[in-house]
Amino acid sequence: MSTLPPRAGRRCHNALNPLHSALYFSPDLGKELGGIGIDDPTAAYFATRAAAMGAVGPGTVTATFYNFNHELVARHVPAVWDLASPGTVLAARLRAADSTLRRLLGEEVIASPEMAEAAQLALRAAEGCTRHARPLYAAHADLPVPQQPHLAYWHAATLLREHRGDAHLAALLAASLDPLEALVSHTATGKGMAPRWILASRGWRRTDWEDASERLRERGLLTSEGGLTEEGTALRAGLEEDTDRMDLAPYEHLGGAGVARLTELGRGFLGTALAAGAFPAEATG
Numbered sequence: 442m443s444t445l446p447p448r449a450g451r452r453c454h455n456a457l458n459p460l461h462s463a464l465y466f467s468p469d470l471g472k473e474l475g476g477i478g479i480d481d482p483t484a485a486y487f488a489t490r491a492a493a494m495g496a497v498g499p500g501t502v503t504a505t506f507y508n509f510n511h512e513l514v515a516r517h518v519p520a521v522w523d524l525a526s527p528g529t530v531l532a533a534r535l536r537a538a539d540s541t542l543r544r545l546l547g548e549e550v551i552a553s554p555e556m557a558e559a560a561q562l563a564l565r566a567a568e569g570c571t572r573h574a575r576p577l578y579a580a581h582a583d584l585p586v587p588q589q590p591h592l593a594y595w596h597a598a599t600l601l602r603e604h605r606g607d608a609h610l611a612a613l614l615a616a617s618l619d620p621l622e623a624l625v626s627h628t629a630t631g632k633g634m635a636p637r638w639i640l641a642s643r644g645w646r647r648t649d650w651e652d653a654s655e656r657l658r659e660r661g662l663l664t665s666e667g668g669l670t671e672e673g674t675a676l677r678a679g680l681e682e683d684t685d686r687m688d689l690a691p692y693e694h695l696g697g698a699g700v701a702r703l704t705e706l707g708r709g710f711l712g713t714a715l716a717a718g719a720f721p722a723e724a725t726g
Contacts, residue, residue: 443689449700450692451685454605456707457563460542461598463719464534465489467541473533478524483642484517489534491518492527493580505577507610508620513644535587538595545714546591557590559706562699563597569694570600575607598707601691608687612680621645621653626662629669630677 464470465486474485491502499515506514525533543551550556564586572579581603587593613623624643627633640650657663662673669677692700 443693445689445692445697445700448685449697449704450689451681453566453692453700453704453707454601454688456704456711457598458602458605459711459719460545460707460714461595461602463545463714464538464541464595466720467537467544469540469544470534470537473537473540474525474530477529477533479521479530481517483513483644484521484524487514487517488521488525488527488530490577492530492534493584494576495527495580496522501576505607505610507613508624508643510620510644510649531584535592539589539592542591542595545717545719546710547713550710550713551591555706555709556594559703559710560590560594560597562695562703562706563594563601565699566691566695566703567597567600567604569691570604571690574611575604578603578607604691605684605688609680609684611687612683615683616676616680618680619653621649622657625650625653625657626669626673626677629663629667629673 470489471482471485474480474489479485479488487502487506490506491497494501494505496519499511499518502518503509503511503514567582570578570582572582578600581596581600584596587596618626624633624639624645628636628639633639636650639645640647654663654667657673658665661670662676664670695703
């Protein structure tokens with residue numbers, strides 16, 4: 442039995458995660474990765490997110506990222522490690538996170554007591570995370586915590602994001618949703634990324650999307666128009682509830698008052714970042 446209000450952990454995650462994710466859409470990341478020889482945006486994404494695991498092969502990236510076409514992954518991994526080592530990528534990633542946060546939030550927010558407070562709260566929450574069966578979280582948990590508060594906050598948001606993400610993959614497997622079925626059903630909720638963006642960034646073809654949609658229709662989860670049926674809506678809601686349950690520990694560790702305050706601070710930072718153009722319109726439109 443949780444001591445927190447319903448969905449408190451999910452609300453906190455939703456406040457913190459987008460500011461972490463903004464890095465992957467940032468021109469600063471492309472500049473930093475280009476400076477170490479990684480010019481392809483897809484290769485940069487794979488390297489940036491996988492580097493904490495070391496010089497892994499395509500199978501590990503496909504398994505832990507879940508919804509990318511393995512053919513696309515294998516096109517860039519492990520070749521990307523010939524361009525730059527994981528340690529070099531991680532250093533470039535942190536530099537990009539620094540410049541991205543300074544650009545999106547401004548120097549006043551970066552230096553504020555609220556940022557220092559948010560970093561302390563987020564790191565305290567991350568103390569409650571667990572490594573078992575969470576490969577992306579566990580790899581990032583081995584990295585040192587940056588000293589500057591805004592980077593410590595970003596690091597903690599990364600830990601919390603990957604902890605929840607690893608749990609969510611377990612929920613998808615339990616629901617028998619393959620990578621593309623997961624993407625199609627998520628988009629059908631109205632909260633996912635635009636299909637055109639997904640197909641371009643995840644390496645799938647339109648026929649793959651249509652095939653996955655047909656499989657979901659055969660299961661009674663998707664309507665002929667592409668919306669979720671009542672059963673599909675219930676399945677997606679159940680996925681989030683299962684993920685909440687498996688991701689409860691860090692927020693229980695922080696406690697109700699801490700979670701509420703971290704959510705409040707995170708939402709403030711996120712609002713500032715969104716107003717500064719943190720995400721391209723084509724990703725959500």
